[in-house]
Amino acid sequence: xxxxxxxxxxxxxxxxxxxxxxxxxxxxxxxxxxxxxxxxxxxxxxxxxxxxxxxxxxxxxxxxxxxxxxxxxxxxxxxxxxxxxxxxxxxxxxxxxxxxxxxxxxxxxxxxxxxxxxxxxxxxxxxxxxxxxxxxxxxxxxxxxxxxxxxxxxxxxxxxxxxxxxxxxxxxxxxxxxxxxxxxxxxxxxxxxxxxxxxxxxxxxxxxxxxxxxxxxxxxxxxxxxxxxxxxxxxxxxxxxxxxxxxxxxxxxxxxxxxxxxxxxxxxxxxxxxxxxxxxxxxxxxxxxxxxxxxxxxxxxxxxxxxxxxxxxxxxxxxxxxxxxxxxxxxxxxxxxxxxxxxxxxxxxxxxxxxxxxxxxxxxxxxxxxxxxxxxxxxxxxxxxxxxxxxxxxxxxxxxxxxxxxxxxxxxxxxxxxxxxxxxxxxxxxxxxxxxxxxxxx
Numbered sequence: 001x002x003x004x005x006x007x008x009x010x011x012x013x014x015x016x017x018x019x020x021x022x023x024x025x026x027x028x029x030x031x032x033x034x035x036x037x038x039x040x041x042x043x044x045x046x047x048x049x050x051x052x053x054x055x056x057x058x059x060x061x062x063x064x065x066x067x068x069x070x071x072x073x074x075x076x077x078x079x080x081x082x083x084x085x086x087x088x089x090x091x092x093x094x095x096x097x098x099x100x101x102x103x104x105x106x107x108x109x110x111x112x113x114x115x116x117x118x119x120x121x122x123x124x125x126x127x128x129x130x131x132x133x134x135x136x137x138x139x140x141x142x143x144x145x146x147x148x149x150x151x152x153x154x155x156x157x158x159x160x161x162x163x164x165x166x167x168x169x170x171x172x173x174x175x176x177x178x179x180x181x182x183x184x185x186x187x188x189x190x191x192x193x194x195x196x197x198x199x200x201x202x203x204x205x206x207x208x209x210x211x212x213x214x215x216x217x218x219x220x221x222x223x224x225x226x227x228x229x230x231x232x233x234x235x236x237x238x239x240x241x242x243x244x245x246x247x248x249x250x251x252x253x254x255x256x257x258x259x260x261x262x263x264x265x266x267x268x269x270x271x272x273x274x275x276x277x278x279x280x281x282x283x284x285x286x287x288x289x290x291x292x293x294x295x296x297x298x299x300x301x302x303x304x305x306x307x308x309x310x311x312x313x314x315x316x317x318x319x320x321x322x323x324x325x326x327x328x329x330x331x332x333x334x335x336x337x338x339x340x341x342x343x344x345x346x347x348x349x350x351x352x353x354x355x356x357x358x359x360x361x362x363x364x365x366x367x368x369x370x371x372x373x374x375x376x377x378x379x380x381x382x383x384x385x386x387x388x389x390x391x392x393x394x395x396x397x398x399x400x401x402x403x404x405x406x407x408x409x410x411x412x413x414x415x416x417x418x419x420x421x422x423x424x425x426x427x428x429x430x431x432x433x434x435x436x437x438x439x440x441x442x
Contacts, residue, residue: 010113025109025427032112038417039160040123043208045414046245046289058403059307062089064318066100067369073114075391081120086411087404091127101370103430104159123415127163128156139173139185150196157200162207166193169212179228187232204418214250221249226278248292275310289313304401330386339368
């Protein structure tokens with residue numbers, strides 16, 4: 001198949017009618033498997049890190065692909081192939097699935113096609129990010145939230161998401177006096193979703209699960225928070241049931257950064273000692289991979305090498321790549337004006353009373369990806385190419401700073417992907433839109 005034919009196939013997988021989508025997604029899956037691009041769980045890799053069988057000086061990038069998805073993923077794989085990067089995750093949050101209009105099955109097809117297009121191969125780590133519950137009141141999820149997340153987990157696993165971040169940090173009850181009581185609802189519902197996930201796993205697959213102890217943008221996490229959560233969580237696991245491979249913590253960052261009235265980003269104070277301390281006890285006491293950093297992509301460049309030095313197992317990156325696309329000189333200014341005009345009307349209820357226009361547009365423009373999805377895909381090659389090249393440059397920088405260069409052999413030694421037997425009938429598209437869920441992603 002030529003590059004042009006593959007480009008047409010992935011376009012059909014996204015924008016075709018139901019039958020065309022089904023056919024295209026099945027063909028992409030077949031071709032990806034034939035080229036050793038196999039959806040996989042990073043669980044064994046992280047547990048090996050937990051036992052210190054792997055170096056401690058690299059941090060796995062988890063990349064949220066929101067818009068211009070095929071080109072963004074192609075850029076990441078182009079940089080990854082050149083640098084022999086195998087430790088890389090592609091992810092999408094529960095909220096992003098809604099506002100970017102990318103259901104799990106479509107997402108796996110697009111990421112797989114991008115890997116094919118760039119000639120990258122290996123275990124393909126695709127992750128559900130922030131599968132998060134909204135609270136009805138402190139410590140209590142809204143009615144139906146847990147069942148909704150269970151349905152999403154089922155859909156995600158069937159699509160090939162073998163890495164899922166359970167985020168019940170929204171249920172942490174800070175009104176309680178001690179950390180054990182604060183973390184009790186978090187542990188309770190994280191445990192329920194863990195058991196549900198384990199019941200759905202394909203034969204031979206152990207989904208890598210992450211938890212979250214600190215709401216991003218809230219108070220900084222502590223070792224006491226972590227042990228209070230983990231001890232309760234582990235006590236509830238059934239005999240021989242595998243628990244979590246990592247834990248997300250709060251170190252002082254905010255998703256997307258803190259936007260000043262002029263649209264610029266405020267300086268951020270990140271406490272890297274939190275990552276180091278929790279990662280160490282995660283390995284020593286629980287044999288987990290370590291701590292995870294969220295809200296990082298808009299940090300100053302000099303911060304990124306610190307994640308690896310602090311022994312963080314994973315870092316989540318999103319808004320910075322979105323900014324490269326939307327702020328690039330090649331991105332059509334008239335399209336950006338249409339995006340902002342749409343936000344002014346469709347999302348006006350989400351504008352803060354004291355927000356400037358620049359703050360509002362910067363904060364909310366991520367929610368326009370689904371509305372303008374086809375317009376962005378249809379941009380001419382002369383627009384797409386320079387933006388993709390800018391993304392390649394940024395991914396190359398990130399991979400070097402996070403010290404994941406030459407990790408392909410490390411990954412393939414620890415991770416043995418299982419090829420799931422699928423037929424064309426398994427690729428009937430799900431409902432392609434869902435009501436928007438306000439939630440977190442960098």
